[in-house]
Amino acid sequence: MTGWIIPPPKKPTKTREQFAIERTEKVRQLIRKGYLKSKRIREAMLKVPREDFIPDNYSDYAYLEVPLPLPGEQATISCPHSYPLFYEPLGLGQGHRFFEIGLGSGYGTALAREIVGSEGLVIAMEFDPLTFEFATRNLRNAGYTDIILIRGDGGLGYPRFAPYDRICLTAACPEIPPPLVEQLRTGGRLIAPVIERGTQNLVLLKKTEEGVRREIICEVLYVSLRGRYGKDEGAF
Ligand SMILES: C[S@@+](CC[C@H](N)C(=O)[O-])C[C@H]1O[C@@H](n2cnc3c(N)ncnc32)[C@H](O)[C@@H]1O
Numbered sequence: 514m515t516g517w518i519i520p521p522p523k524k525p526t527k528t529r530e531q532f533a534i535e536r537t538e539k540v541r542q543l544i545r546k547g548y549l550k551s552k553r554i555r556e557a558m559l560k561v562p563r564e565d566f567i568p569d570n571y572s573d574y575a576y577l578e579v580p581l582p583l584p585g586e587q588a589t590i591s592c593p594h595s596y597p598l599f600y601e602p603l604g605l606g607q608g609h610r611f612f613e614i615g616l617g618s619g620y621g622t623a624l625a626r627e628i629v630g631s632e633g634l635v636i637a638m639e640f641d642p643l644t645f646e647f648a649t650r651n652l653r654n655a656g657y658t659d660i661i662l663i664r665g666d667g668g669l670g671y672p673r674f675a676p677y678d679r680i681c682l683t684a685a686c687p688e689i690p691p692p693l694v695e696q697l698r699t700g701g702r703l704i705a706p707v708i709e710r711g712t713q714n715l716v717l718l719k720k721t722e723e724g725v726r727r728e729i730i731c732e733v734l735y736v737s738l739r740g741r742y743g744k745d746e747g748a749f
Contacts, residue, residue, distance in 0.1 A: 614667030
């Protein structure tokens, strides 16, 4: 991935207490910068220990604004501000049935689980087998046992639990995969990085009775979607 300078791997040195201080400071910073607005997202970010979703040799960097490498091909945990950047316009909230494509470390999935609460449901898919295994272990170790985790091509969606109230795609695609739009509930929202004329735009879709409304939030930089609707699969 170009555009980010990834710090060198090193032995972990920080204590739980140091991480807790950094986590609180990060949440304050995200509020100050206008990324973090809603109470449920704020509380989830204060609760979930991001350092537990990062390979040991990068965990000291957990609260830096950089994506960090994960086991698997081209997989990263996104930088901390990415989560409110996606979840705030998505309006992710209590009781939602949430579908995430691109499980990565499982950190965003854990945040979503906290946000939707016990009335909601989280379904997450990951393409890469090594990344999937890493995230599954992280979520299990963190005590999340009621999230539905699926290994496969998330671009195809997962009709079994559709329709979804909210869908979040965390890898960049040349077009929003049509099965995902189909599996979105009317009244629902979908967010995804979309490759457009050489850059990536974070795109928000709102599905209404009248049709699908599209809004660009900002420019972003994400790893590419793989599989049927990925960049190299002839979708261009
Ligand atoms: C930026 S990372 C996700 C970060 C993640 N949200 C986290 O909190 O760690 C994007 C992920 O999408 C996965 N991915 C790429 N194409 C995919 C596909 N077609 N289906 C499911 N996952 C895919 C990648 O393997 C990678 O793990």
